[in-house]
Structure formats: C-alpha cells, structure tokens
Amino acid sequence: MSEISVRFQNVWKKFRRGERYDSLRDLIPAAARRLLSHEKSVQLTSREFWALHDVSFQLRRGEAIGIIGPNGSGKSTTLKLLSRILKPDTGSVQVHGRMGALIELGAGFHPDLTGRENIYLNGTILGMKRAEIDKKFDSIVDFCELQDFLDTPVKRYSSGMYARLGFAVAAHLEPEVLIVDEVLSVGDYHFQEKCFSKMREFTSNGTTLVFVSHNLAAISSLCTTALLLNRGEPVFQGDVRTAISKYYAFYEESRETKYLSIEDIQLTDAEGRPREVFEPGERAVFKVVVRALQPVNRAHAGLLIHTKDGQPLFDTATSRHTDDRLTLGPQEAATIEFGVDLNLQNDVFRIGFTVTSEFDEFYLYCNMNLKQAVMTGDRKSNGLVHLNPSARVLFGELPNSRPGVVVSVGERDRLL
Amino acid sequence: MTAIRELINSVDLLYMLTWKEIRIRYKQSVMGLLWAILMPILIVGAGMLMKQAYSFASHSPLTIRDLLSVSVKAVMWAFFASAVKFGANSLITNQNLVTKIYFPREILPLACVFANFFDFLVATVFLGLLMLIGRAGISVQLLWTPLIIVLLFMITASVAVVLSCANLFFRDVKYIVEVLFTYGILFTPVLYSARAFGKWAPALLLNPVGSILEAINDVVVLQRAPSFGWLAYAAGCAVIGLFVSWLIFKRAEPLFAQEI
Numbered sequence: 001m002s003e004i005s006v007r008f009q010n011v012w013k014k015f016r017r018g019e020r021y022d023s024l025r026d027l028i029p030a031a032a033r034r035l036l037s038h039e040k041s042v043q044l045t046s047r048e049f050w051a052l053h054d055v056s057f058q059l060r061r062g063e064a065i066g067i068i069g070p071n072g073s074g075k076s077t078t079l080k081l082l083s084r085i086l087k088p089d090t091g092s093v094q095v096h097g098r099m100g101a102l103i104e105l106g107a108g109f110h111p112d113l114t115g116r117e118n119i120y121l122n123g124t125i126l127g128m129k130r131a132e133i134d135k136k137f138d139s140i141v142d143f144c145e146l147q148d149f150l151d152t153p154v155k156r157y158s159s160g161m162y163a164r165l166g167f168a169v170a171a172h173l174e175p176e177v178l179i180v181d182e183v184l185s186v187g188d189y190h191f192q193e194k195c196f197s198k199m200r201e202f203t204s205n206g207t208t209l210v211f212v213s214h215n216l217a218a219i220s221s222l223c224t225t226a227l228l229l230n231r232g233e234p235v236f237q238g239d240v241r242t243a244i245s246k247y248y249a250f251y252e253e254s255r256e257t258k259y260l261s262i263e264d265i266q267l268t269d270a271e272g273r274p275r276e277v278f279e280p281g282e283r284a285v286f287k288v289v290v291r292a293l294q295p296v297n298r299a300h301a302g303l304l305i306h307t308k309d310g311q312p313l314f315d316t317a318t319s320r321h322t323d324d325r326l327t328l329g330p331q332e333a334a335t336i337e338f339g340v341d342l343n344l345q346n347d348v349f350r351i352g353f354t355v356t357s358e359f360d361e362f363y364l365y366c367n368m369n370l371k372q373a374v375m376t377g378d379r380k381s382n383g384l385v386h387l388n389p390s391a392r393v394l395f396g397e398l399p400n401s402r403p404g405v406v407v408s409v410g411e412r413d414r415l416l
Numbered sequence: 417m418t419a420i421r422e423l424i425n426s427v428d429l430l431y432m433l434t435w436k437e438i439r440i441r442y443k444q445s446v447m448g449l450l451w452a453i454l455m456p457i458l459i460v461g462a463g464m465l466m467k468q469a470y471s472f473a474s475h476s477p478l479t480i481r482d483l484l485s486v487s488v489k490a491v492m493w494a495f496f497a498s499a500v501k502f503g504a505n506s507l508i509t510n511q512n513l514v515t516k517i518y519f520p521r522e523i524l525p526l527a528c529v530f531a532n533f534f535d536f537l538v539a540t541v542f543l544g545l546l547m548l549i550g551r552a553g554i555s556v557q558l559l560w561t562p563l564i565i566v567l568l569f570m571i572t573a574s575v576a577v578v579l580s581c582a583n584l585f586f587r588d589v590k591y592i593v594e595v596l597f598t599y600g601i602l603f604t605p606v607l608y609s610a611r612a613f614g615k616w617a618p619a620l621l622l623n624p625v626g627s628i629l630e631a632i633n634d635v636v637v638l639q640r641a642p643s644f645g646w647l648a649y650a651a652g653c654a655v656i657g658l659f660v661s662w663l664i665f666k667r668a669e670p671l672f673a674q675e676i
Binding site (some may be wrong): 080083085087103104107108112119121124126127129130282 | 429440444513671
C-alpha cells in the first residue's frame with residue numbers, strides 16, 4: 001500500500017500575460033531564442049508570470065489530497081500538469097497507474113449526438129476501450145438515471161443532465177489515480193451526494209485522489225491532507241483542517257466604520273482553542289474585540305449565521321441575553337462573546353457581526369464574511385442542519401403494544 | 417517509443433472520433449451521401465469544360481476515356497483537399513478537448529482524414545458505376561490501386577497533421593490553406609495530364625500528389641503499368657513526410673493546451 005502513485009516534484013510553470021505575439025517583430029526574436037537555447041529557463045521575461053512556483057507533493061496509493069486556494073492560485077494548472085495536458089517548465093510530474101482526469105464533465109460531448117452515442121465517444125476519449133464500454137454500458141446508464149433520454153441529442157439536455165452523464169461515464173473508468181476539478185457544482189443535491197459517495201468508494205478501494213474544489217466541506221470529508229496554494233506558491237501542505245483555516249485567514253480583514261473598529265476576532269471551541277472546522281453539534285465560541293473611534297452609546301451586538309449562499313439561518317443579539325449595553329468613549333475597547341451549539345453540518349457557514357444603537361442604527365455591520373465555520377458531516381444524515389438523529393428497527397410485537405393505532409388514525413381520516 | 421505505444425492504444429479513440437465526424441456530417445444534412453460526390457462532380461464538370469475547349473482548339477474529339485480519367489483524378493483530389501482542410505482545423509474545432517483531456521492529439525487530424533476517406537470510399541462506388549457504364553475494362557494493373565491509394569492517404573495524413581499543428585499557433589494558416597487549395601488544383605495534374613507538358617512534365621510530377629494522380633490514371637483508366645520511378649518517389653515522400661510531420665507534431669504537442 002505504500003507505493004508512490006503520484007509524484008509532483010519542484011514543479012515550475014510559467015504563463016504569458018496578454019497576447020502571444022503582437023507582431024512579427026516579437027515573433028522572430030522569440031522563435032530564434034527558442035531554437036538556439038534548448039535549456040528550459042527559469043528566467044521570466046517581463047510579460048511572464050509563474051502559474052506554479054516550486055510546488056511539490058507526493059501521494060501514496062489510496063491517499064487523497066485536496067487542493068485549495070483562491071481563484072488564480074494554480075489549482076487547475078496543477079491538475080492539468082498531472083493529467084499531462086500541460087508540461088512543466090522545470091521539475092517533474094509522475095503518475096503511476098491508469099489515470100482518470102475530470103477537468104470538465106462531458107468535455108468532448110458532441111451536442112448533436114445522442115446520450116448513447118456520447119457515452120461511447122466520451123468513454124473512448126477518457127481512455128476506455130469500446131469493448132469495455134459495452135460491458136459497463138448498463139451500469140453507466142443506471143448511474144446517471146437517464147434511461148428515458150438515451151436517444152435524445154445531448155443539446156436538449158439540461159446542464160444537470162449533462163453533468164450526470166459526464167460523471168457517470170467518468171465514474172466507470174476504474175482509475176488508479178483520479179483527478180477531479182470543480183466539476184460537481186452542477187447537478188442536484190441527490191446527484192452530488194451520489195458523486196461524493198462514488199468518490200469515497202474509489203478512495204476506500206485504493207484509488208489515489210487529487211481533488212480541487214471550493215466546496216471545503218467536501219474537501220474535508222474526502223481528503224486527509226490538503227495543499228493550499230496562493231498565486232502559484234505553496235502556502236501550506238498537511239492536515240486538511242489546518243489548511244482550511246489558513247485558507248480562510250486570507251479573507252479575514254479587519255473591518256471598521258467611523259464609529260468602531262474590530263480589533264480581534266476569534267472562533268474557538270468550548271475550551272478556547274481556535275478552530276475553523278467543527279463537528280456537527282459542537283459548541284463554538286465567537287469573540288470579537290471592538291474599539292470605539294467615536295463615542296458609542298447603549299449599543300448592542302448581534303451575531304448572524306448565514307449559509308455560504310447568503311441564506312440567513314440564525315441570529316441573536318446581546319440585548320436578548322443580558323442587560324449590559326455597550327457604552328464606550330473614544331479608544332475604549334470591549335469584548336463581545338457569543339456561544340452557540342453548531343447544530344449544522346456538511347457545509348461552510350458564514351458568521352457575521354453587527355453593533356446596533358438603541359434606535360436600531362448600525363454602528364458596525366459585517367453581515368457575512370467576518371468568519372467562516374466549516375462543518376463536517378458524520379455521514380449519518382444529509383442536509384445542512386444537525387438534528388442529532390437516532391434510529392432503531394424493531395422486529396416482532398410493538399414494545400408498548402398498542403396495535404391498531406396507525407390503522408385507527410387512518411380510519412378516522414377516512415371517516416372525516 | 418512511448419508515443420507509438422500510446423498511438424496504438426488509441427485505436428478505439430481514433431475509430432470513435434472518425435465515426436463521430438462521419439455521423440455529424442450525415443446527421444441533419446440535406447445532401448446525405450451525395451455530399452461525398454459533390455466536390456468530385458464539380459471538378460469533373462470543370463475538367464470537361466476545359467477538355468471541350470481544348471478539343472475545339474486541337475480538333476481532337478473528346479473521348480469517354482478523358483471523362484473517366486478526370487473523374488478518377490477528381491475523386492482522389494477531392495479526398496486530399498477536403499481531408500487536409502478539415503484536418504488543418506481539427507485541433508481548433510476541438511479546442512475543449514485539447515485543453516481539458518489528455519490523449520495523443522494527432523488522433524484529431526487523423527480522424528478527419530479517416531472520415532474523409534469514408535467519403536472517398538462512397539465516391540469510389542459511384543466511380544465504379546461510371547467505369548462500368550463507360551466500359552473502362554479491367555486489367556491486372558488494377559492491383560496497383562490499393563498501394564497508390566495508401567500512398568495518397570499517407571501524404572494526406574502528413575500534410576493534415578503538420579497543418580493542424582501550424583494552424584493552432586497561427587490562425588491565418590487556414591486561410592493560406594484555403595487559397596493554396598483553390599489554385600493548387602491548377603498546378604496539379606487533375607484536369608489535365610502531366611504528359612501534355614512533354615519535357616516539363618517532371619516539374620509537375622515533383623509534386624507527389626501529381627505523380628500519384630498520374631499513377632492512378634495509368635493503372636485504372638489507361639490500363640498500363642505506372643511509372644515506377646515516380647511511384648517510388650511518391651512512396652519516399654509519403655514515408656518521410658509522415659515521419660517528419662509526426663515528429664514536428666510531437667515536439668509541438670506539449671505547447672498545445674497553453675497556446676491554443
């Protein structure tokens with residue numbers, strides 16, 4: 001199990017900004033230079049930039065790594081280098097075993113061809129043999145649940161159906177190394193769950209996974225380690241939760257208005273340890289230190305929790321818990337502390353913070369992006385909220401035998 | 417070596433992409449199979465017009481043999497021209513494949529050549545009928561045809577492969593190809609015979625497509641042995657061409673995804 005399956009070693013990759021060659025005047029010297037020097041240069045010309053800057057990682061068979069980072073940080077470039085679409089300028093990329101790369105679902109689908117025809121076309125493009133597809137055809141169709149649309153041209157498919165067909169084909173590649181870019185964001189909830197469970201099945205069967213996604217909850221549930229990139233440079237590599245909290249650190253900036261400035265924000269667990277990633281149902285403590293820039297009179301603070309799409313889920317305010325009000329002179333500071341049981345799961349939730357006057361005027365309004373909490377799931381339930389479920393199955397007689405209760409309800413309903 | 421193994425492993429992909437090209441062309445189309453003979457018919461029409469003018473001038477009557485020889489050459493040329501034109505665009509039209517999925521990219525121009533070869537086969541059926549009607553007769557020389565067709569195929573493939581790659585880097589290549597093919601037919605012995613030029617004939621036969629067209633005319637219509645020297649020359653061009661174009665393509669291939 002310990003054999004190396006992916007080795008990405010000191011990889012540098014540069015891209016050019018702007019147009020390739022504006023004129024022959026640029027082209028001829030460039031072409032001459034390329035002909036004369038065969039060495040791969042690590043020098044940048046004025047119009048080049050490093051898309052990847054000395055990135056290394058290696059994976060053993062069955063390991064899963066998530067690659068995270070803001071837009072333009074080199075995540076997709078890394079995947080394209082792994083899948084051999086691009087070549088590194090220096091460094092080496094080795095992948096051992098059959099590789100399945102999902103850079104885009106359904107790339108290579110032809111809109112005029114039917115679902116059935118595209119399964120064959122896409123399958124062979126991804127590297128399957130026709131005989132292999134013959135064998136797996138029924139299973140592919142079962143997986144994407146598009147039996148009724150097999151003979152419809154895919155141009156009439158919805159984007160979700162398109163993605164389902166694409167993933168279904170790719171899922172049957174049986175790769176030893178699976179490379180997945182942000183491809184599952186389309187498709188309904190049910191199908192996304194199906195894709196994730198398929199990917200989990202792959203990793204538990206010894207497939208190595210390299211996964212790029214902005215869905216950090218998915219990353220934290222699929223991957224054990226993560227690589228955090230920023231502007232092509234590796235910022236952190238290691239434990240997935242640490243990587244995620246470092247990622248969020250990019251986005252946290254101190255906010256201030258003319259009345260107040262936020263000096264410090266802390267999200268911790270009940271014991272006071274800083275955390276970004278929580279188990280469903282865990283107690284979280286959110287502490288904000290504010291400093292007044294102008295006098296603040298009898299204000300109260302509010303805590304808001306939104307889904308990552310901005311759907312409000314929860315809010316509360318200090319005024320509902322205590323009679324203490326924030327009254328601060330210039331340069332005076334105060335700490336506001338909220339405690340909540342995070343009965344949430346499987347997603348990223350945004351925490352916002354407000355300070356409001358007694359006349360409901362905002363002194364400070366940080367609606368959403370002050371801090372994020374990444375909730376894992378325990379796979380015992382789906383959905384966004386954690387209701388601490390339990391279940392049991394009873395055989396034979398009902399324990400507190402009240403036979404006929406259900407029936408009698410039904411009968412009453414019918415009588416009504 | 418790995419490149420060759422990869423290519424061999426991609427036979428199924430080549431088959432599917434060829435099939436796709438053919439399927440798309442005949443799906444939702446007015447012309448259907450007639451498409452395959454549209455271009456040859458136009459070429460033959462132009463050829464006959466020219467021959468007619470020539471026969472008025474030289475007082476030598478137009479024969480059925482003239483018609484057949486222009487038809488045979490027209491079918492061959494139509495394959496060459498359309499395969500190269502489609503092939504040259506193949507990397508650009510499949511941009512999303514080139515930037516999203518890895519596979520040996522030469523499959524794309526090759527699939528175009530194979531798809532046009534299908535059209536060529538359809539056209540040869542019509543050609544066969546024409547030969548029957550024209551009582552062209554059959555001789556042992558017909559055995560040369562598979563070899564000659566394979567040579568044309570190889571040359572077509574090498575031109576398509578190298579142009580597809582050039583077109584990816586410089587988009588004006590497809591316009592250049594367009595112009596070259598519009599006038600190229602006049603510089604290649606399609607509508608006329610190279611022999612008509614006497615001692616200048618070799619100048620036309622230096623174009624390997626020219627010598628191949630003359631060879632096919634010899635064995636199919638004139639029922640005589642082809643010129644071995646020129647056939648060997650064409651074969652040399654085909655083999656070297658295929659090798660060199662593939663080499664160029666393979667060297668440029670790593671840049672495709674970022675330069676497209």
